[in-house]
Amino acid sequence: MHKRNPENTSIKIYSTSWCGPCKMAKSFLTEKGYQYQEIDIEENNISREKMASLTRGTTVPQIIINEQPIGGFEDLINLFETEAFK
DSSP: OOOOOTTSOOEEEEEOTTOHHHHHHHHHHHHHTOOOEEEETTTTTOOHHHHHHHHSOSSSOEEEETTEEEESHHHHHHHHTSGGGO
16 A cells, blocks of 8 residues: 555545535645645536536535545545555
8 A cells, every 4th residue: 555645645625615524624635735626516517416426425525535536524534544644
């Protein structure tokens, strides 16, 4: 298993401007030194159904790391507790 770090990790966050967990996920990643691409589903007219087809989830945030959907904010926190991110 490769260790993840800001240089070898690409992250997309599907979010909305009003979403508290979205803001927490973005703050968490910034604090850890990771950059991310934010995709506001409302600004980009992405329906929940379309987002689900891209991420497997219908709630925001939906986070994709290295092209793998991982879920939402709690899933992100749990992932960072694994050996891949320590």
